[in-house]
Amino acid sequence: MSGIPYDFYCRWRARGRERAGEEVSLHEEASPPERWMQQIWRHQRLRRMELCCLDGRRVRVLHPGFWNREPGPDFRDAVLQFGDGGLVTGDVEIDLQTAGWFGHGHAVNPAYARVVLQVVWEPGGRVVERAVLPMAPFLDCPLDDMAPWLEEEAAIRVPPTTPGRCCGPLRRQSPDRVISLLEQAARARLERKVDEFRSRGRTLGWGPVLWEGVFAALGYKHNVWSMRRLAELLPSAPSGNEVAAWESRLLGLAGLLPTELPRGPAGEFVRSRWDHWWRERTTWDQAVLPASVWRLAGLRPANHPQRRLALAARWLALGHWAERVEQFFLEDTGVRGRLARWVALLAPAGGAEAGSPDAFWLNHWTLRSRWRAGPLPWIGPSRATDLAVNAVLPWLLARATSGDLAGGDPGVRARLEQSWMEWPAGQDNADLRFARRRLWGGVPAGIRWTAARQQGLLQVRHDFCLAAGSLCSGCRFPVLVDALEQSEAGSCGTGP
Numbered sequence: 050m051s052g053i054p055y056d057f058y059c060r061w062r063a064r065g066r067e068r069a070g071e072e073v074s075l076h077e078e079a080s081p082p083e084r085w086m087q088q089i090w091r092h093q094r095l096r097r098m099e100l101c102c103l104d105g106r107r108v109r110v111l112h113p114g115f116w117n118r119e120p121g122p123d124f125r126d127a128v129l130q131f132g133d134g135g136l137v138t139g140d141v142e143i144d145l146q147t148a149g150w151f152g153h154g155h156a157v158n159p160a161y162a163r164v165v166l167q168v169v170w171e172p173g174g175r176v177v178e179r180a181v182l183p184m185a186p187f188l189d190c191p192l193d194d195m196a197p198w199l200e201e202e203a204a205i206r207v208p209p210t211t212p213g214r215c216c217g218p219l220r221r222q223s224p225d226r227v228i229s230l231l232e233q234a235a236r237a238r239l240e241r242k243v244d245e246f247r248s249r250g251r252t253l254g255w256g257p258v259l260w261e262g263v264f265a266a267l268g269y270k271h272n273v274w275s276m277r278r279l280a281e282l283l284p285s286a287p288s289g290n291e292v293a294a295w296e297s298r299l300l301g302l303a304g305l306l307p308t309e310l311p312r313g314p315a316g317e318f319v320r321s322r323w324d325h326w327w328r329e330r331t332t333w334d335q336a337v338l339p340a341s342v343w344r345l346a347g348l349r350p351a352n353h354p355q356r357r358l359a360l361a362a363r364w365l366a367l368g369h370w371a372e373r374v375e376q377f378f379l380e381d382t383g384v385r386g387r388l389a390r391w392v393a394l395l396a397p398a399g400g401a402e403a404g405s406p407d408a409f410w411l412n413h414w415t416l417r418s419r420w421r422a423g424p425l426p427w428i429g430p431s432r433a434t435d436l437a438v439n440a441v442l443p444w445l446l447a448r449a450t451s452g453d454l455a456g457g458d459p460g461v462r463a464r465l466e467q468s469w470m471e472w473p474a475g476q477d478n479a480d481l482r483f484a485r486r487r488l489w490g491g492v493p494a495g496i497r498w499t500a501a502r503q504q505g506l507l508q509v510r511h512d513f514c515l516a517a518g519s520l521c522s523g524c525r526f527p528v529l530v531d532a533l534e535q536s537e538a539g540s541c542g543t544g545p
């Protein structure tokens with residue numbers, strides 16, 4: 050993304066890739082490594098509405114399955130639809146060519162008996178007796194454009210959380226220098242997010258990619274994919290501004306409307322949603338998500354997808370939610386209190402009178418939970434931060450850098466970047482704890498955390514820790530950090 054200044058961190062990343070011999074020269078005829086194909090499938094970087102098997106059948110991916118790092122098929126429990134048939138649940142195997150099915154021994158291995166789709170880069174060799182999807186013709190952008198992102202995603206291996214070799218060098222750095230490092234890493238991460246929104250936005254349109262990002266953020270952390278799938282269906286939904294209709298449609302499509310009515314007021318509310326959904330259901334019959342795609346165990350009621358979808362329904366019913374959030378970020382100039390104002394903007398206004406659609410949700414977390422004294426909040430600061438940092442601001446920046454927002458005014462871009470950099474820290478999580486433990490053996494002193502610095506920490510983890518393994522094998526980060534110590538800030542890119 051132009052406009053974001055780089056310094057030493059980006060040079061570190063580029064140099065690390067060169068030294069690791071990972072820079073791949075891609076030609077149109079080249080096949081990518083299988084691990085890249087896994088990431089393309091996992092993140093569905095495909096023109097999903099056009100997917101077509103080698104036998105000519107259309108295939109729709111309602112869920113790509115759960116990535117399997119153990120022996121066996123690459124993805125478990127995918128949910129697919131072939132042609133106009135019913136939904137099929139089964140495993141997905143990724144191979145470079147159809148011949149891999151026999152060459153890798155899958156044909157005689159019972160662990161592969163549930164495979165319903167083989168995804169190949171291109172057809173080749175003996176034909177298998179199952180659905181085969183070629184991946185190359187359906188990428189959502191050219192493979193060359195996707196390559197840097199793929200290199201990062203495919204490098205992921207998870208080491209345990211013992212302190213790493215960079216602990217000593219990092220502890221010797223002043224807090225200011227650590228902050229500078231984290232913020233540069235954060236900019237690299239922001240650039241990656243913006244690139245992704247921009248390349249998808251150009252293909253799918255800015256509105257649909259915003260909703261994809263928003264729904265994915267609402268699905269954090271275990272239901273991201275299922276929520277994204279619902280977002281994909283929005284463009285074909287009838288427009289309208291009735292909250293109850295949107296809410297019924299989203300809950301119905303998600304398969305989250307209980308078929309057995311709960312007792313009491315919840316039962317009356319669910320019945321009212323079924324009254325809407327019955328009328329539309331046959332139109333959407335093939336699109337309804339099966340229960341198996343939702344991960345609900347251990348979820349706090351406030352994070353339940355039913356509640357998140359009820360909130361999204363209110364945003365959709367507004368009809369101009371995207372313009373509203375755009376206006377917020379273009380006009381809100383005060384750092385102080387910005388998160389509170391953002392949370393307030395995201396909370397639907399009013400509507401709590403008896404009989405209104407909101408009356409139920411203000412006293413119930415989910416469609417099955419008991420009455421609580423309310424009003425229960427719609428969204429808290431941590432989810433609102435996630436929405437701003439991972440979806441709305443990168444989306445606005447993608448538009449700004451494409452000239453679609455404020456005529457590409459560099460001042461607007463700078464302001465949006467500044468908002469992203471200044472955003473208050475989000476909720477701590479296992480990934481951040483992992484990174485702190487690896488890099489500092491605990492909590493580093495003297496760092497005031499912001500969301501961007503958290504993102505920078507995640508980027509360091511991504512770029513260095515996840516590829517290096519538990520013994521930090523071959524990781525150059527400690528040497529690079531040591532070089533920082535010895536050089537003046539700003540000339541650090543000349544280190545080893």
Ligand code: SF4
Nearest residue numbers: 213215514517521524
């Ligand atoms: S892999 Fe590298 S960055 Fe990660 S803890 Fe080890 S030395 Fe530090």
